[in-house]
Amino acid sequence: MPKLHTAAELEKYRAEILASRDPAKPCIAVCAGAACDGMDSAAVAAAFVAAAGKLGDKIEVRTTGCHGYCEKGPNVVVTPGDICYFEVQPADVPDILAATLKGEVVERLVYKDPNTGAKAVHMNEVPFYKHQTRLLIGDNPKIDPMNIDDYFAVGGYAGLVKALTTMTPDQVLDEVKKANLRGRGGGGFPAGSKWETTRNAPEKTKYVIVNGHEGESAAFMDRAMLTGNPHKVLEGLIIGAYAIGAHKGFMYTRHDMPLLEKHVRNALAQAKEYGLLGTDILGSGFDFECELHFDVGIFVSGESSALMRSIEGNAPEPRPKYIRTSVNGIWDKPSNLNNVETWANVPQIINKGAEWFTSIGSEKSKGTKLISLSGNVVNSGIVEVPMGTPLRTLVFDIGGGVRDGKTLKAIHFGGAMGGSIPADLIDAPLDFDGMSKLGAPIGAGGLLLMDEDTDMIEVARYLMDFLVNESCGKCVPCREGMQQMLQILTRLTEGEGKKGDLELLEDLIEVTGTASLCALGKTSGDPLKSMFRYFKPEYESRIAGGSEAK
Amino acid sequence: MSEHTIDGIIEKYRGQPGSLIHALVEIQHQNHWLPREVMQKVADALQVPFAQVMQIASFYKAFSLTPKGRHEVHVCTGMTCHLRGAAKLRAKVEELTGLKDGETDTDSRFTYQTGACLGSCSIGPELIVNGKHYGRMTPEKIEDVLKQYE
Numbered sequence: 001m002p003k004l005h006t007a008a009e010l011e012k013y014r015a016e017i018l019a020s021r022d023p024a025k026p027c028i029a030v031c032a033g034a035a036c037d038g039m040d041s042a043a044v045a046a047a048f049v050a051a052a053g054k055l056g057d058k059i060e061v062r063t064t065g066c067h068g069y070c071e072k073g074p075n076v077v078v079t080p081g082d083i084c085y086f087e088v089q090p091a092d093v094p095d096i097l098a099a100t101l102k103g104e105v106v107e108r109l110v111y112k113d114p115n116t117g118a119k120a121v122h123m124n125e126v127p128f129y130k131h132q133t134r135l136l137i138g139d140n141p142k143i144d145p146m147n148i149d150d151y152f153a154v155g156g157y158a159g160l161v162k163a164l165t166t167m168t169p170d171q172v173l174d175e176v177k178k179a180n181l182r183g184r185g186g187g188g189f190p191a192g193s194k195w196e197t198t199r200n201a202p203e204k205t206k207y208v209i210v211n212g213h214e215g216e217s218a219a220f221m222d223r224a225m226l227t228g229n230p231h232k233v234l235e236g237l238i239i240g241a242y243a244i245g246a247h248k249g250f251m252y253t254r255h256d257m258p259l260l261e262k263h264v265r266n267a268l269a270q271a272k273e274y275g276l277l278g279t280d281i282l283g284s285g286f287d288f289e290c291e292l293h294f295d296v297g298i299f300v301s302g303e304s305s306a307l308m309r310s311i312e313g314n315a316p317e318p319r320p321k322y323i324r325t326s327v328n329g330i331w332d333k334p335s336n337l338n339n340v341e342t343w344a345n346v347p348q349i350i351n352k353g354a355e356w357f358t359s360i361g362s363e364k365s366k367g368t369k370l371i372s373l374s375g376n377v378v379n380s381g382i383v384e385v386p387m388g389t390p391l392r393t394l395v396f397d398i399g400g401g402v403r404d405g406k407t408l409k410a411i412h413f414g415g416a417m418g419g420s421i422p423a424d425l426i427d428a429p430l431d432f433d434g435m436s437k438l439g440a441p442i443g444a445g446g447l448l449l450m451d452e453d454t455d456m457i458e459v460a461r462y463l464m465d466f467l468v469n470e471s472c473g474k475c476v477p478c479r480e481g482m483q484q485m486l487q488i489l490t491r492l493t494e495g496e497g498k499k500g501d502l503e504l505l506e507d508l509i510e511v512t513g514t515a516s517l518c519a520l521g522k523t524s525g526d527p528l529k530s531m532f533r534y535f536k537p538e539y540e541s542r543i544a545g546g547s548e549a550k
Numbered sequence: 551m552s553e554h555t556i557d558g559i560i561e562k563y564r565g566q567p568g569s570l571i572h573a574l575v576e577i578q579h580q581n582h583w584l585p586r587e588v589m590q591k592v593a594d595a596l597q598v599p600f601a602q603v604m605q606i607a608s609f610y611k612a613f614s615l616t617p618k619g620r621h622e623v624h625v626c627t628g629m630t631c632h633l634r635g636a637a638k639l640r641a642k643v644e645e646l647t648g649l650k651d652g653e654t655d656t657d658s659r660f661t662y663q664t665g666a667c668l669g670s671c672s673i674g675p676e677l678i679v680n681g682k683h684y685g686r687m688t689p690e691k692i693e694d695v696l697k698q699y700e
Contacts, residue, residue, distance in 0.1 A: 035672040038683030070672030217629040220669035255575055255612055256668070258681070294575055296612035313568045315609045374630040374671035381672055415629065448629060462632055466666065472609075 003275040006283040007161045014152045021153065026059050026100045028052070029077045029141040030088075032259065033066025033224055035381075036073035044074050047090040051097055059100060062150075065140045065228015065263075069128050070381035072111075077141045082123035085109040114378070114400070131397045133360070134384045135368050136344050137221075140228040145263040148270040151231040157276060159347030163239045164284040167350075172243035173199065176346065178354035180366045185211055185339030186414070186443045186519075188365070188432035194336055197326040199244045201334035206246040209311070209330075209337040210237055212253035212260075213295050213302035216415035217466060219446035221370035221382045222340040226253060227260045229344075230267035234290065236346030238276065241288050244336055248289050250311055255294035264292055299416075299470030303518045304337045305329075306472065317474045318518035339444065341370050362388030365432045375412070375448035376403045388429045395426060395449060406451040410535070414443025416463040416470075417523035419530030420456065439530035456535045457542055461489040463527045471520060478521025481512030485525070497543035506532065555580055556588055564595045570606055574613060582622075583614040611665075619654045619661040621699040623647070624678040628667025631674035639675050640664060642689035646696060659700070 004010045030036075030045040048061045067075045072086035078100055085096060085106065092109060099106045111120040113127070120126045143150040151157070163172050177192030198206055210233060214222040226233055237249050251264060268290055271277045279287045293311050295301045301316035308330045310316040329335025345367055349357050358366050365387035371394060374380040378400030385394065391411060395401065402408050408423040419440035421428070428438055435442050450459065464486045473479045485508050488501050509525030516522045531539070559576045563569040573592055578584060584607050593600040607613045625631075625639050640651075649655055649662040670676060673685025677695060684695050 034668070034670040035685070038670045038673045038676065038685040070670075073672070214669070215667075217667040218671050220667070220671055223669050255579075294571070296571060296575055296578075296610040310571065313570045313606075315605055372671065374674075375633050380630070412629075446629075448633065450633065454633070462629070 003273065004282060005275060007165045010152075010157060010161055010282060017149050017153050024080060027062055027079045028059060028096070028100065029062045029064045029067075029079070031065070031067045031073060031075040031077075031141070032063050033070065033073070033075075033228065033382075034220060034257070035070035036066070036075055037259070039073045041074035041088075043090050044076070044088050044093065047093040048097070051093055055097070055101070059097065062144045064143060065145050066137070066224035066382055067141050068132075068134070068137055068224075068382045068384075069126070069379065071379045076109075077123065079142075081121075082141075083121055084111060084123050084126055084129075086111060127400070128379050128381065128383075128398055131393055132384050133368050133386050135348060135360075136225060136232070136341065136370060137228070137382060137384050139232070140224070143229055145228055145230055146266050148231060148267070148274065151229070155351075156231055156347075157235055159350040160235050160238055160276065161282065163242055163350050164282050164286060169199075169243045169245060172239060172350065175354050176240075176243065176349060179349045179357040180354075180364075181342065181345055181349060181357070182365060182432060183338055184341035184345075184369065184444070186216075186417075186441070188436075188442070191338055191342055194326050194338070195240060195244050197324065198246070198334040198336040201327045203333050205248075205333045206244055207330050207333055207335040208237055208241045208244060208246045208249040209307070209335060210249070210251040210253075210340060210343055211302065211304070211307060211337050212251060212340045213307065214254065214340070214444065215295070215299040215302045215470070216417075216444045216446050218372060218374050218448055219415060219444045220372045220374075221445055223254065223257060223260055224382050225344055225370065226340050227257070227263050230264050231271070232347060233340055233343045234267055234271055234276075236343035237290065238281070238288055239346050239350055240336070240338070240343065242286055246336070247287050248291070250291050250293055250330070252293045252295060252307055252311060255296050261292075261294075268292060299466075300472045300518070300520050303520060306518065307337065308335060315472070317472050318520075320517055341445075360386050362386075362429060362431045362434075365430075369430060369442065369445055371430075371445045371447050373399050373447050373449075376406065376451040376454070377401070377449040378403055385430065388431055390427050390429055391447075392426045394430065394447065399449065402449055402451050404451075406453065408449060409452050409454050410450040410456065411440065412448040412450060412459070412527075413440040413446070414526075415446050416466045417519065417526055418443045418446075419526050420450070420459070420534065421530065422534045439526070439533050441526075455493070456531050456538050457489065457492050460528050460531055461486065461493050464489055464524070467520065467524050475515075475517040475521065477512045477515035478517070478524065481508050481516070481521070482524050484508055485512070485528070489528075492539070492542055495542070495545075497539075499543065501543060502532070502536075502539055556591075560591055560595045565597060567596050567598045570596055570598055570603065571610075574603075574607060578613050582618040583616060617654065617658070619658045621660050621680055623660050623662045623696070623699075624668075625662075625664050626666060626668050626670075626674060626676050626678065627664045628671060628674065630671035631666075631676060634675045636675040638689050639677060639687055639692065642692045643677070643696075646693060660696075 052059045076085040076088045111126045181191045182188045306316035306318045371383045410420040412420040421440045563573040654661040677684040
């Protein structure tokens with residue numbers, strides 16, 4: 001395998017890969033994302049490999065990361081033509097291979113509209129896909145995450161080449177600032193400003209970090225991105241390190257997903273082998289190394305200062321942030337942390353420019369957003385839409401509405417520290433600031449539909465129970481405040497609510513929110529706040545009615 | 551797991567206090583729990599106080615300080631699984647195994663744990679045995695799944 005010493009060598013290598021590949025040769029992409037894998041897509045992939053092997057070199061089979069339409073897994077996409085087959089079983093393999101060789105389609109496995117029965121064969125005709133703008137996740141079906149050549153073939157590392165050979169670190173930073181890329185992990189803080197803070201911090205040694213912790217319940221897009229296309233995230237990280245002046249990076253991710261670990265380890269090793277990590281990257285004189293670290297099972301370790309303690313080898317307790325981690329982070333050095341999706345956006349911003357990026361999205365939120373769509377929705381999966389897209393498009397056009405013909409009661413964003421809004425706000429646009437004002441901040445991007453049968457008090461109790469278990473216990477307001485809220489909520493769900501409970505809850509929300517050290521405690525009352533705003537009558541009548549109202 | 555493998559892991563990190571979590575994760579993955587004498591060895595080799603090893607091992611949920619059963623049974627309690635009926639799965643698993651969350655049975659057949667979120671929300675609610683996912687689970691199907699694990 002070649003070590004690429006210069007940008008020209010990389011482009012030559014890319015040209016060779018493309019020349020050796022025949023775009024007309026059929027390729028069968030079998031999804032191995034978390035949901036498809038759970039439906040035993042591995043058996044489907046194995047059946048394809050075995051059967052295609054007997055056909056000589058006529059058909060290529062590729063195991064890929066998440067395609068997006070998790071509801072209908074195992075997913076198979078056949079190129080050319082992006083023919084989508086759903087719920088594929090090993091027994092379907094001979095039919096698909098025979099049809100593919102003849103240039104035909106297996107009609108019984110394509111998408112059928114549940115209401116009209118209309119069929120959709122190609123990806124751009126399937127309702128789940130056709131309303132999306134898949135800039136980040138769209139490459140997943142084209143890439144075997146274990147094979148760096150596949151990433152080169154879709155234009156991978158071109159952004160890095162451009163940054164290292166034609167731009168100064170300041171120009172890269174300026175481009176990201178102009179693009180107004182906002183952090184995708186929850187806060188929506190401008191990535192460019194954060195980079196600049198770390199860049200300008202006085203310490204010479206600086207670090208960059210990928211936060212792939214993704215502990216938010218029902219958010220699963222980051223691991224799909226990192227498992228399915230690890231090089232895209234790594235490319236973003238290297239570009240960011242160049243702009244910031246960091247020579248060491250960390251990827252921090254989950255320990256409980258064997259495939260994720262395998263792909264990231266392999267990507268780091270390949271990048272090193274090809275000279276994209278190490279010293280004098282592509283002859284630019286820029287040095288950069290990246291280490292892999294694991295979260296070992298507590299939600300709060302996704303919080304930036306806690307995450308950094310964990311990388312140092314300590315217990316993940318957050319610290320007060322009078323001084324930001326971008327100035328004083330890992331081992332007290334300036335440390336810039338961004339989430340997986342934020343880093344994944346960087347290569348395309350450098351490649352296509354800030355002007356292109358800002359042409360997508362809403363006024364203050366630019367680009368696309370990955371959304372994990374789940375709960376009582378017909379089509380769950382990973383969705384990518386431009387910022388500013390109305391929630392209605394997400395819920396009905398893409399999501400297909402509520403399961404089992406029920407009515408929509410609420411939309412919940414942002415997991416245990418997010419909020420719920422009622423169904424009549426469905427025309428609100430997906431936007432960092434707009435959704436925050438409504439009381440349901442996007443968070444990392446987990447969107448849950450709740451149907452008419454959902455008991456909102458039970459949802460609040462469930463979320464509080466989750467947070468109580470995940471609190472690190474360091475500061476009293478969080479540890480004790482949430483425990484008190486949980487007790488009251490549990491009483492309410494058991495029909496033992498008392499007059500004054502809601503006022504007491506409001507007090508506890510305020511104190512816990514004001515006095516807790518980190519975001520976990522500070523925002524622990526947010527779901528409840530949103531419920532008091534929109535669903536208070538449900539709480540009041542539960543208290544008034546006692547156990548009868550249950 | 552043989553003592554040899556554990557020693558191999560510990561040797562890799564000898565003299566590196568910053569690698570404490572790495573070492574414990576590897577041992578946990580291989581051995582499924584952290585015996586006290588192993589943690590003492592880790593403390594000696596990595597040159598960290600035993601108390602610090604205990605702090606890390608008892609804080610992070612991924613580490614177990616007690617032996618696990620031959621099969622690890624998980625019910626996902628993430629939000630989607632919850633909305634889609636995870637509580638019924640939990641009740642059924644608890645009824646069938648007689649275990650509460652976190653317990654191991656006396657003949658070390660099963661360790662039962664709940665946890666969130668495993669990211670396969672589209673196929674929730676789900677049961678996971680030894681890492682194998684059983685998606686779109688119903689309480690009725692659980693007995694047949696557990697029967698496969700002796």
